[in-house]
Amino acid sequence: MIRIGIVDDKASNRNIIKDKLERTGMFIASLIASDGSDFLHKLRYVHATERPEVVLMDLEMPNMDGVAAIAAGSSLYPEIKFVVLTIYDDEEKIFKAIKAGAYGYLLKDESGPQIADMLWQMCESGAGPISPGIAHKILQLVQKNQLTMVNHHKATVQESFFDLSDREQEILKLLVQGFLYKEIGAQLNISPNTAKKHVINIYQKLHVNSKAQAIKLAYDKGML
Amino acid sequence: MIRIGIVDDKASNRNIIKDKLERTGMFIASLIASDGSDFLHKLRYVHATERPEVVLMDLEMPNMDGVAAIAAGSSLYPEIKFVVLTIYDDEEKIFKAIKAGAYGYLLKDESGPQIADMLWQMCESGAGPISPGIAHKILQLVQKNQLTMVNHHKATVQESFFDLSDREQEILKLLVQGFLYKEIGAQLNISPNTAKKHVINIYQKLHVNSKAQAIKLAYDKGML
């Protein structure tokens, strides 16, 4: 039996969720609150043995919203897994909730059994439950460069993608600027023929067959 | 019936995947390749009507790995959905694959029916399929690695600078995709000559004189 906390400002929501989860026989709602402030207050006065292992948290709530509650709660009780359960799927809310320390993010339009199942999976595998649509949005955030990895790979991207030599990368950069072969040759003090030869080699490595495609690829994959 | 591409260097893997998917009756493997290079080569010579809508891509492969293949492929064929299917779940591979343009990321330890189901879900809902464990790792990436969110309230910029007509903008978009005049003509049901005429007119309005410069300008000024 897994102890669950439910935080939602709508009484009907609380009851529906409680019902659906308890009916599976795998969960018991050990703490129910109507907003973030209420939740933290109740959590303080509950015995550690009664503390929920998982908290389902709505986002939009009076007094203290879900993001703030997760931020405070995950800091005070790091062992509790906070899972957002909401109707909102916009990028900003997702992002903020995750940064606040959310362990999972579920949408209310998932069916009851599905939510129960995902929570159970979480307890089994340790992987935070995430609704498919949300996962997709996060992935797109990463993709669109709205998220960038700061620490690690400092984005000499083409190096990791394609196996271009230094010279070839140099020439690709000029190509993308829109220079002609003769101009590239002039800038690098090589024959236009050689410049062209390099470009053809680059095309083969990139599997493209025109300047336009090469430029598009370079821009798309961020080899500026 | 959804056309699927399978790219994996192990013949046994290819066959297993092909079998499991085709047995569902929902998919047909229309393109099978043994590495990224082989894949791109085959894709080039296949008719657009035979192109796979979804490509399952392994990551570690000889010649050209999955990340490079996705990077090139997703740029050349933006309509194809590339889904990683691999045994690797380390953050770097996940991150690189996503940046390269992966639409989903599945682990090979998912069961066959489950993979088929997730792919089907993708085609229904449009949300990229992501194994739970992977979703969790992505979420943790967001959480810990100081990923920054760039505000997407950017200037809805200036087709107003360059006074391009609707038709010209339409053609510019295709031009940036890397299409030839004849291809543009075919897509819009006009003569290649007309397509070219439009392009020349566009050049004059943009004050450029080559495809490369036009593409660079379009990207730089964000008319995507």
Place this chain on the structure above:
DNA sequence: GTATTACTACTCCCTTTGGAGTACGGCCTT
């Protein structure tokens, strides 16, 4: 040593592009 790879520089051949000009029908505005 040899083999390989990168860089250099050609050749030949064909396609695509860029620039110029002309032209015609449709539509809108004056």
Place this chain on the structure above:
DNA sequence: AAGGCCGTACTCCAAAGGGAGTAGTAATAC
């Protein structure tokens, strides 16, 4: 009705690009 833009479609010409091949040199790898 006339002048304008737009979209359509052609011509001719010259420049640039794309593909394939050969080839020498230098540095690196086995």
